[in-house]
Amino acid sequence: MPDTAQTADKIQSTPIAPSQAAGNAKRKRLLTYLGIAVAVGAVAYGAYYGLVASHYVSTDNAYVGTDTAQVNALVAGPVASIAVSETQAVKAGDVLLTIDDSDAKIAVAQGQAALAQAQRHVQGFYASDEALAGQLGARQADVASADAQIAAAQANLSNAKTELTRRQNLAQSGAVSQEELTTAQNAFTQAQAALNAAQAARAQALAGVKAAGGQRATNAAQFAGVDAAQNPEVLAAQARLDAANLALERTIVRAPTDGIVSKKAVQVGQQVAVGTPLMTVVPIARAYVDANFKEGQLRKVIPGQVVELHSDLYGKSVTYHGTVRGISGGTGSAFSLIPAQNASGNWIKVVQRLPVRIDLDPKELKAHPLRVGLSMSAKIDTSNK
Missing domain, CATH: 1.10.287.620 (Helix Hairpins)
Incomplete structure (x- = not known):
């Protein structure tokens, strides 16, 4: 016991080295600076979110779409000639194919x-x-x-x-x-x-x-x-x-709109009936984007708001500017062939997404054409009421 007490007295009486005291002070200053930096960062982020980020909603679950033009045979007969090929660009009124006009x-x-x-x-x-x-x-x-x-x-x-x-x-x-x-x-x-x-x-x-x-x-x-x-x-x-005369005129099948020939399903000599699908013309100049936003993101989204979009095809180097046309009347699962049945006892809530239709700038589409189905990312400015 005496030895232990003597040892404790010696430790308490031993003076702290100057270098050790300086290190402790430096650590305190660093911790103080770190705390200040964290506080400033939190305030800055809060200010940024309140002033900027809270006015935008974004998603990368977006895809290019358009109202394609289905080309069908309006008269029956054998196909005499085909003037276009798959992926070819056509103008409205261009001859796509002809059907034998003897009859x-x-x-x-x-x-x-x-x-x-x-x-x-x-x-x-x-x-x-x-x-x-x-x-x-x-x-x-x-x-x-x-x-x-x-x-x-x-x-x-x-x-x-x-x-x-x-x-x-x-x-x-x-x-x-x-x-x-x-x-x-x-x-x-x-x-x-x-x-x-x-x-x-x-x-x-x-x-x-x-x-x-x-x-x-x-x-x-x-x-x-x-x-x-x-x-x-x-x-x-x-x-x-x-x-x-109308039946004779319809033996010449013309493009109903400007676009790209796709899904060509006819050959020369093929006997076609009235209504037979021949090909599809995709009007890429009138493409739009369906962006699927989470339901919680849509409380401030209204038609007419400005949207910035990027395509995976061109990357961040090309920015498209669009306008919200409207919000779909239902979720994708609601319109599926087998809608979800949420009345079971094992129901688990899943965040739903609603498609938002976005119109693109025709000039930007002409400068950087898109194709149906391409992936896009979209950010809507919700500050515009």
């Missing part, structure tokens, strides 16, 4: 002949109208002639009746013979028959007028209210000819 040309010739026949048929209506008008006039003249015959027959009948009455009166006194009386009686009967015949002729003439008028009206109904060019029969023939 279409025959249909056009038939349509032209049918139209000419319809035009002549309609012209015949106008000519028939003039002929029927003449017939109607003749029947009306027959009525007038029958009226004249009736008038004459009535006059003859009146004279015959007067002669018969006079002879009947004279016969009572014996001044007229029986033969004269009989002759007067016969003349009266003949005059009555002639009047009946004239009246029958007039009735027949009236029926002729009615028949002729009906025929003319029937003929006139074929062209009433329109000229020859607008006649329904001519219009129907013209429509059939237009359909034949």
Whole structure:
């Protein structure tokens, strides 16, 4: 025990070396500087996040897309020639391929002949109208002639009746013979028959007028209210000819838009039916980006905000500038063939992503073309409200 106490007294009484004291002071200063640096860094990061970083959301889960144009056969027939190849750039209206047009040309010739026949048929209506008008006039003249015959027959009948009455009166006194009386009686009967015949002729003439008028009206109904060019029969023939010309025109398949030929699935000589997929034209000049952001990142994202994008194809050296068009109506899992069933007891919450459609600057796309499906990174400036 005495030895231990003596040893402790010696240690306490031993003076600290100057070099050791300086080292301790230096370490304290370094720790102080480190603490200050950490505090300053934390403040700076907080300021940066509050003033800058909090106004941006970013993701590298983004891909180039576009509304591709599917080229289908609009008429049936064998493929006569193909003017483009896979990956070739085309302009709207460029010939992609042709389908044999022999049948279409025959249909056009038939349509032209049918139209000419319809035009002549309609012209015949106008000519028939003039002929029927003449017939109607003749029947009306027959009525007038029958009226004249009736008038004459009535006059003859009146004279015959007067002669018969006079002879009947004279016969009572014996001044007229029986033969004269009989002759007067016969003349009266003949005059009555002639009047009946004239009246029958007039009735027949009236029926002729009615028949002729009906025929003319029937003929006139074929062209009433329109000229020859607008006649329904001519219009129907013209429509059939237009359909034949359209089918002939569709034997030449043209590019519906500017773009790149892709998925060419047709060969020369192949028999195609209406609706057969031939190829796809990808309009890369109208490409857009679908950026998949986490649901927690979208609370401040609205259409119209500015976006900076980079493509893995060009790297950070090329920056694209875009605009938020809108946010999809559902997550990718919601639109999948087999949607997630979250009602099970083993459900685990998974952060969902929503596609955000971003329109790109056409000038930048022209300078640095993209292709559908390429990976992109996107950063949206959410400070613009």
